[in-house]
Amino acid sequence: MTEYRLGVIGDPIDHSLSPQIHNLFAEQTNLKIDYQPYRVLSENLNSFVKDFFESGGDGLNVTLPHKVQCSQIATSTSPIVDIIGAANTLKSAKRSKDIFAESTDGNGLIQDLQEKSKIGSANILILGAGGSALSIIPSIADCLPKNILLDNRSQEKIQPLIERFNNLTINNSIIDNIDHFEDDIDIVINATSAGFSGAFNWYRDLNLSKKTFFYDLSYTKDNSKTPFLNWAIQYSDNYSDGFGMLINQAALSYELWTGIMPGTTINKSDLIND
Numbered sequence: 076m077t078e079y080r081l082g083v084i085g086d087p088i089d090h091s092l093s094p095q096i097h098n099l100f101a102e103q104t105n106l107k108i109d110y111q112p113y114r115v116l117s118e119n120l121n122s123f124v125k126d127f128f129e130s131g132g133d134g135l136n137v138t139l140p141h142k143v144q145c146s147q148i149a150t151s152t153s154p155i156v157d158i159i160g161a162a163n164t165l166k167s168a169k170r171s172k173d174i175f176a177e178s179t180d181g182n183g184l185i186q187d188l189q190e191k192s193k194i195g196s197a198n199i200l201i202l203g204a205g206g207s208a209l210s211i212i213p214s215i216a217d218c219l220p221k222n223i224l225l226d227n228r229s230q231e232k233i234q235p236l237i238e239r240f241n242n243l244t245i246n247n248s249i250i251d252n253i254d255h256f257e258d259d260i261d262i263v264i265n266a267t268s269a270g271f272s273g274a275f276n277w278y279r280d281l282n283l284s285k286k287t288f289f290y291d292l293s294y295t296k297d298n299s300k301t302p303f304l305n306w307a308i309q310y311s312d313n314y315s316d317g318f319g320m321l322i323n324q325a326a327l328s329y330e331l332w333t334g335i336m337p338g339t340t341i342n343k344s345d346l347i348n349d
């Protein structure tokens with residue numbers, strides 16, 4: 076049986092759940108994989124990636140802070156990577172010099188979110204204007220929501236983000252000034268790192284209601300709520316953290332490498348309490 080040589084690169088990497096997730100996928104799909112976490116410093120990234128693939132590696136997941144640099148190392152890129160300029164998955168044919176870069180983050184989010192809330196024709200507010208926000212916008216736009224609204228603590232970062240989508244029709248549906256937006260907001264997605272070191276608070280009031288669905292791209296490793304969800308429950312009982320996105324983005328990477336889409340019904344306790 077072919078053994079797939081896989082891994083995840085980042086710095087730090089100790090916290091990564093990817094090895095456990097992919098080993099579960101392998102068990103489930105009856106494939107043999109060797110999936111290792113690699114802590115790689117930025118200055119060693121190019122040579123690490125090149126050596127990994129030239130010595131027979133099949134695929135790598137990429138996490139912070141290497142997503143942008145990996146999109147540049149690749150010899151070919153997917154349409155989403157071309158737009159967002161970042162990649163979370165690399166693939167190469169055995170011992171080839173050609174490296175293909177993909178980003179499965181946005182579609183991983185969509186696969187999870189659409190099981191929990193209706194995206195088509197919804198007004199979707201994204202909080203944040205950094206790399207995480209950028210990486211999900213094309214996939215959200217593909218679902219044809221009514222509007223994509225952007226808000227960010229530093230207002231000056233919103234317009235440059237929208238300009239990245241200038242040549243795409245989705246630019247028309249992105250609203251950068253929500254001050255006068257009167258329609259209901261159906262979904263709020265937290266794409267900020269606010270709350271990483273304490274409680275989450277938004278810098279201004281938002282027009283949210285009981286019907287709003289709240290989704291955090293961050294997740295906890297247990298049943299506790301993320302700081303964003305602790306803030307969201309003042310409005311609504313409809314919410315989710317990003318654990319499902321984590322599983323789905325991993326599944327899409329696994330499919331890219333092996334051609335087989337694994338099942339994504341995985342609980343936190345399946346991973347953490349191993």
Ligand code: ATR
Nearest residue numbers: 203204205206207208227228229232266267268269
């Ligand atoms: P990432 O790649 O995770 O998106 P990033 O590009 O550094 O990381 O972006 C972090 C995002 O979190 C930004 O939108 C940032 O807002 P600013 O542009 O105003 O810095 C947002 N963020 C971080 N801490 C925040 C806080 N305490 N309150 C509100 N927004 C915060």
